[in-house]
Amino acid sequence: MYLGIDVGGTHTDAVALDEAGIAAQVKVKTNHHDLLASVNAALAGILATVDPRDVRQLNLSTTLSTNAIVQGTTEDVGMLVVSGTGIHAGDFMLCRDYHALSGSIDHRGSEIERLDEAEVKAAIASCRKAGVRVFGCVGKFSTRNPLHENTIRQMIGPAEGEGADAVTLGHELGGRLNFPRRLATAYFNCAVWRVFNTFADAVEKSLERLGLGHVRVNTLKADGGTFPLSQARKMPVQSIFSGPAASVMGIIALCDITHDSVILDIGGTTTDIAVFVDGQPLVEHDGIHIGSHPTLVRALKVHSIGIGGDSAISVLGEAVRVGPNRLGPSQADCVAEGCACAENARPTLIDALNCTGACAHGNVAASRQAMEAFARCHSISPDVLARQAVEAAAEAIYKSARELIGEINDKPVYTIHELLEGRRVAPRRVYIMGGPAEAMKEAVRQRFELFTVVPKHSGVANAIGAALTRNTASLELFADTEKGVMFIPALRHRENVPRSYNLRDAERDALNHMLAHLSEMGVFADRDNAQVNHATSFNMVSDGATTGRNIRVKCQIKPGVAFPLAGTGR
């Protein structure tokens, strides 16, 4: 039995399922002040009908790290930065304890200028004085040569005593080139490290208590894969923005998508829009922004807009609008049966859908009452207001989807498998999931004028996606046969290679190291899902003679679901 829990902005959804279908599903309100309580409540709901001994795996998607950053409950980080030549390191000042150090490594990984050890010592001492316990060490071109990052790591010292609770080294974040992104990613990884680990401890305790101690726990990433909790404890930043990915993977599990399609996940507060090309989700090539900072965190390409079931309806002149403000739950949800709405109660999209008869959710009478009162204030008939509100929501979603597709068609398109050049995306279907999916189906179909599908279990598609998402991994290999070195930054693996080392050797080594790393973590990865995404080899020439090869290889375990859930359930 697979468990999936998606802690979302409004609801926490959980499912238990196996190849035969869904065994149990639970929806509870998310308690933002105590996410653990939400997880516990969801688990308790599932275990009411499922025997804990049958459960083999729990996949967890949480907004924990995201919330910590948004709410500013992160901890102070000591950033030790070696930027060398180029744009000044001071320009990327992310936090108070930020120290730009001298030293320089060039694009081939040659040390141009040495670290000034006295300067490093002083910087560490200054951080300690400020009470800093977590450090990020980031150097320009550290993915070519991690010498400076490693030296600083040693100077910080071990975890015990004076050292540090956690240290993130820039090159551990992967081999991609982008120093400012590496810097920001390392910073956020350190900043949420304690919050995440405290939460992970508590979740493990809860599982033990609920008889789920034997369960393998994975955490969802934003790129449509999972990684083991033990790994997530080291790289919590990768768990950020995993919610939209859970929904996208849910649709993959529930539907056999082959065409270019638009995927809408209509939640309480937001609607997430994703685009599939030839049945494959698209990835954000460079990595997501956290706040205003671009990072190296890979993610599926998802566009969010502030329209959901709980979005407030407003009237501006002649125009009826929905969202982006969320003014608490709908009247249908918050007014008890038989009671009257509060005065000036603001109806939401759900209330409008109740009024048009698209659904009958919660207290329909309260929805009508609030809609009538609000319509009276603006001298419109309640039916017209409700209809226009639903149309406005569909219009806003449509416009946003069009924008996203326009943006995709402007640039090279990267799916989870490959780069598609010169491919124009033209969606032929719309898939809708989330709470108000069925109710919005007709309005969306009319606006998009496309075949529209609401799959079964669409209300918990996100939790299904979480439960079934496979482990993924990716890494970059860099080899320079003139220097006789091969380096895989993400694994901190560096070895000497002979001058005869070539592209084929590099591809083989990259795949083998990736699979070996996964199996060390206790993850079974099918070799068939491993692929080389990028492999190049350049002859390096000096004074008219070839001196070696400069080789770059990228490989990944393709994202996917453990098995499709096309059946109708038990």
Add this chain to the structure above:
Amino acid sequence: MHEAKHSLGVILFPAFDWSISPTHPEREERLLYTQDQLKEEGLFDIEGVDEYKPGVASREDVERTHFCFPELEAVATRSHMVAAGGCITAADLVMQGRAKKAFALVRPPGHHAMKVVQGSRGFCNINIEAVMIEHLRENHGKRRIAVVDTDCHHGDGTQDIYWHDPDVLFISLHQDGRTLYPGTGFPTDCGGPKALGRTINIPLPPGTSDEGYMMAMERVVMPILKDFQPEVVINSAGQDNHFTDPITNMNLTAQGYAKLTELLQADLAVLEGGYSIQGALPYVNLGICLSMAGLDYSGVREPGFDAVRHSQRPQIAEYLAKMCDTLPELYFNPPALSEAMQGGVIEDGWFVRHKDIYYDTDGISEAQTESLLMCDSCRGLLKVVSRSTKNPDCLGVEIPVDACPRCREMGLAHYDEAQAKDGYRYTQLINRVDRQYLRHGF
């Protein structure tokens, strides 16, 4: 955090599958480290700096610019067409207002390619700046254009293409031709009879450093540009004047290049040469990008930099100061035609000159007879007869932009007559008035 003062579009086309030969300076690896450096700096995450894919130049884009013998396909590969297409993309970005400035960071280069192309010379096949300029004229209605060529080698191809064009100001700063390929580019070469003073050559002695380049820029280039008032300024940004370049002898640094770029304020820049691919290009290109975008470039420093070793000898400063006194005169008071015939003669109202051209990369020798009709009401009809060790007699006829009716009529008649009577193997017509581009021969 960062925001570019001038929005900048960078068109990166490293042509990772094209080389002249495996160990030639113009090889696959050339822009590899530059691409690495720009990526590692996070240049394209800066607000206002964006990377764009190059387009592909069409046959017409090249055939409105060059006479290609025997035909376009024989002298240009797909990589050449993309490099030229990258320049067109850059021009479109700026003209459409999508970016304030644009830098075509493309290869293979083009500034040694002349009006007639029979093969590759100085690593160049088609002149990518010229293709861009003719695109600007044909599709964006621009007329007055200035090209400042800062490549270490004399931009003899661009000079040749615009020799008779008074609306294109061509200024080249290069290592003195007595010491470097192609061996041309002296102050006495200052334009054809209809465009005297519109070609300015500034030969710099070997060892010229940042200081010398800035002197030439401030005292010669900038005052001339100010007077010429071009609609578009283009920089042919070759980077072989760097102190680490293996095939030249100059002392320019990445900082010097960025300063020069800041002073020039070109709308469009195009990469030309530059063969110190590890020690110079990553830093110089970064410096140019930051400088064009109006960002702080003071942190850009190449590994081998040594302030003492890379300063210039005082004698060079003295020599340059004298030259800077006289050079602006060539533009402001160009010599009389009688003193600037350069071996040309005037016969029956035509200005005729003979040229011998050697295509060093492909080993082709060419002999040309170029005739310009000395028209009083337009730039004048151009006729070129070319024969080489590769091709027998070929004819090119160009009816220039804004040609007068008489030149147009004569051009069309000449072309028809040549088809019927003269024994040319290949003929090509560039008719800018009617946008007609014809090719005959097989």
